[in-house]
Amino acid sequence: MTKNWPADWNDLIQGIGCEMCDSARPESDAYGVRIFRSPNVDAVLQRANIQRGYTLVIWRGRHITEPYELSGEESSEYWRSVMQVAKALTRYYQPLKMNYETLGNTVPHLHTHLVPRYVVDPAPGRPFPLLPQDGSEPQIPDDELLTQARALRTELLPNLAI
Numbered sequence: 337m338t339k340n341w342p343a344d345w346n347d348l349i350q351g352i353g354c355e356m357c358d359s360a361r362p363e364s365d366a367y368g369v370r371i372f373r374s375p376n377v378d379a380v381l382q383r384a385n386i387q388r389g390y391t392l393v394i395w396r397g398r399h400i401t402e403p404y405e406l407s408g409e410e411s412s413e414y415w416r417s418v419m420q421v422a423k424a425l426t427r428y429y430q431p432l433k434m435n436y437e438t439l440g441n442t443v444p445h446l447h448t449h450l451v452p453r454y455v456v457d458p459a460p461g462r463p464f465p466l467l468p469q470d471g472s473e474p475q476i477p478d479d480e481l482l483t484q485a486r487a488l489r490t491e492l493l494p495n496l497a498i
């Protein structure tokens with residue numbers, strides 16, 4: 337089967353119809369619960385039960401497709417946030433390794449997938465088999481997700497207020 341790029345790709349890379357630009361930055365949505373917020377960055381612990389601790393860090397400033405489009409100051413804010421969240425996830429979930437995936441092949445707006453990797457893992461020693469979410473993924477129960485989110489916010493509090 338041939339796989340295609342999104343049909344509206346030319347619009348999406350310009351930010352037209354971009355769901356990440358359109359977001360009102362809610363504390364919680366269908367994708368997950370926010371655990372970190374800085375002026376231009378959110379981190380959202382994902383509801384999809386794909387991998388324990390799977391979190392998306394999302395650039396919330398103007399529409400950016402490639403990280404090199406960020407100014408020096410924006411770049412500092414973005415990557416510093418990615419590092420802070422990755423460190424908090426590592427302290428809390430104790431993975432063997434943290435993975436950082438800045439892809440943007442289905443939603444070409446700057447974001448980074450933080451995927452902790454464990455002893456028991458779907459692809460040890462290899463890239464995580466991450467697929468675009470279509471809503472059919474098993475979900476982490478709300479109370480469990482909120483317990484983890486609260487603990488992670490506490491880990492992140494010394495860095496920035498949420």
Ligand SMILES: [Zn+2]
Nearest residue numbers: 354357399445
């Ligand atoms: Zn966008």
